[in-house]
Amino acid sequence: MTSFGAANTNPNKSYEVTQPPTDSISSISFSPKANFLIATSWDNQVRCWEISKNGTALNTTPKASISHDQPVLCSAWKDDGTTVFSGGCDKQVKMWPLLSGGQPVTVAMHDAPIKEVAWIPEMNLLATGSWDKTIKYWDTRQSNPVHTQQLPDRCYTMSVRHPLMVVGTADRNLIVFNLQNPQTEYKRIVSPLKYQTRCVAAFPDQQGFLVGSIEGRVGVHHLDDAQSSKNFTFKCHRESSDIYSVNSLSFHPVHHTFATAGSDGAFNFWDKDSKQRLKAMQRCGQPIPCGAFNNDGSIYAYAVCYDWSKGAENHNPANAKNCIYLHLPQDSEVKGKPRAGSTGRR
Template structure:
């Protein structure tokens, strides 16, 4: 599976598609993975001896996971339960429920709060330290929540019907901005810029949009969208969904992963692709940079774009860890 000396394949991958990947906030080698095979897996991704450190079983497919600190993870999915995972003792604590599947979650360091989004059209906030009920608040949304991400106190929520809400976590009474997607098709992925200026979003139809929070006309003039993850084969245009986006924590460049089996690095400031990595054997469903930006994790698995037919020829899921070099730096970055 490894295409060169810069990649490592993790042992004991899940048996079904990979739904999300997250590296620990403090440890550059620790990774959480959620899967449709009803598990969350906790890995050490070190180059010398990568290993599966723990596996947490759930009652149904797990769609989302995240860390709060290096010792605690969280997960949720089709069984509607929000779980805390003690990565040291492997104990699972049920924090509470949504009324429908949990599609996305993120930990707010500023608020010391877990935020979950669901198809039940709510955002819910959780404080795992509370002795009785961990849920601290619930906020209705006009549509099913597909994705959420946050930077500092700004929360971006992508919903069905191509709706976006932007919130200030310090006042959740109503969104600070309500937007419609710049892309014509369903939102497949969302990621906030580490510099706090905006976010990128991508669709099922091979396009990425770069957006800015500042509502002023001058800032909004900078937003743009572009085509990607598409190829002409025998005069036929093939277009693949962009399944995942992730920003580099240091350089503010971002990676995109598609059902074409490729991962690309983009410098959105100059609107250029910096690198496309060698094509993988399956679609890439999810990606994550580690805390210092020296590694990129890639979940390589069947993503059901071709229904039952494609499943017959799909390879088994794998998790590939790529060591990163200067290709993730913007041109002109000091030391480049």
Template sequence: MSFLSNSTSSASTPSSAANGKELVNDITINNGPEDSISDLSFSPKQDLLAVASWDKKVRIYEIDPNSGNNQGRALFEHDAPVFSARWSLDGTKIVSGGADKQVKLFDLQTQQSQQIGIHDGPVKAVRYVECGPSNTQAVASGSWDKTLKYWDMRSPQPIATIQLPERVYAMDSSQKLLVVGGAEKHISIIDLNNPQQIFKNAQSPLKWQTRSICCYPLGNGFAIGSIEGRCGIQYVNESDQTKFGFAFKCHRTGGAAASSALRSSTNSPSRAYPVNSISFHPTYGTFSTAGSDGTFSFWDKDAKQKLKAFPNLNCTISATVFNSTGSIFAYAMSYDWSQGYSVNRPDYPNIVKLHATKDEEIKPKKKR
């Protein structure tokens, strides 16, 4: 039975509840990181997975989409923990940033890395972006030094620097949309047609600190996750936001934990966990949330519905990503530092798993 043989749709539609067997056949990435996993990124062109880690390394794995067999393809290093690693749009290079304040570029063909940028503080997130009407490619890096910088990879000086309201905690881009989530719940929205200025500053719709951001594939909005186990569905256009925007509870236990529908529930006591990672399916536009409670779920924002809940893995999930076709969902079982250094143990797992997605798990359900 091949790794992806179960990815075709089934006639029956199971309930969204987990039965404990959904993850049994998931494949483990061989020779994984030696410390907490901070970021996962699939190449847009082939099934190559980049894994950034607190062990100061970025590892690239080659994955057979049919069998799930995988092997290390390349590795490069920083001088401190790596917080973010992302692919170039043509899949030939990887850009990374970390606690050493450096932005690095790794060429997969030559296996060489070079520093292309520097900040005054740790680099929390990096993205490859296309700027302006001519789609000029650049690297965007967001830092705890409260700046967003653009690099063209040929000059040690940034193309442009944007002063942000606060330290960068999360950042993502899609199409011509770049969204930066900062400390004190600041959100900075940038139109990459005019990348050198902030299009709109806003406050997070959630009550507590921003933990994760992921832009919609269409580039017309973004989902934002916080430390209180809530997720906000946001749109750039104000009228779209009024019509379609909302927030819902997830990654909570006890009390009124998230229900099958994405609607606010009663305010009975419950324990809330950080939403560490949000990932959108490239084809269906549905999405995943993963949290410190050790679970991940698939959701449909347009139908305001939970599509599938998965069993608790008994360790925090620190990062997730779909591959370019959406047939593989990668998730990292790894300490997320949400409770400080004292909770981290030598035996805490640092594992990346590959889940073959089924249509009945992730495809929007037909409206009744």
């Protein structure tokens, strides 16, 4: 396999976030209202930066941080941009009233690490997905969940575009919920990809979802069987015989194209409707475990750090920087292409 060594972690000349986490970064998420960026890390911390634009230049200012007792795996914002939720290996979710300067409080508990968290404004509830094989829905003013949904296996990934929620678990299960009736599975699908699911992203129009696997492949899946002819899979994050995990799928909030990021250290922009790659970026010197667009799609943030996919024996602390970068996408990179009469697969 390719060795990353001390290779360039910023070949795309992206803006670097100051004072990054001291260990691998597990999630990043932007405020839905302003350019505040949250990152969670294996160093047990949740950090916030304010990003300011000066023409085409970006400046990042560390604003605040909170601690968990163990590594933090996931993060989400409340829709009003005031509050952050974070969960992880201490089996709890903390609610941090960031903008008011308040102290974090525990608002959710599981019996195993919490891998995913999502605020659902249409329900005024927090959804949490755990390796204890459940999803729980929480009214943050109450200590017990309003509903606990059993899953067939450990929750690995979750994406919500109300009323659509897609959950990827171990054993390649993809469970689809209609949140207007959240206590019943709407559909259970075996992943169209042959290997373990790493990430999912619900379409902005709620008509389907993307799924990415450890085997450098993405599936585009429509929920309506009448649209099944539009389903396809494609390869990405591969280099000759080396195959890398697809770690992150993010839809652009305006153009509805999407970004993939992978353990090969690359991020790419794609248009599912014309089945084209819009832009391939240079490979960074370490894997990209997570990426996210800001609320208007003018910034794509991505973390570059060791992702432990090759185990502790391949972790070289001397070379392992933990970086968060900010890329300013050009229109040509993220704007969809007109559909040709008949486009083949990529």
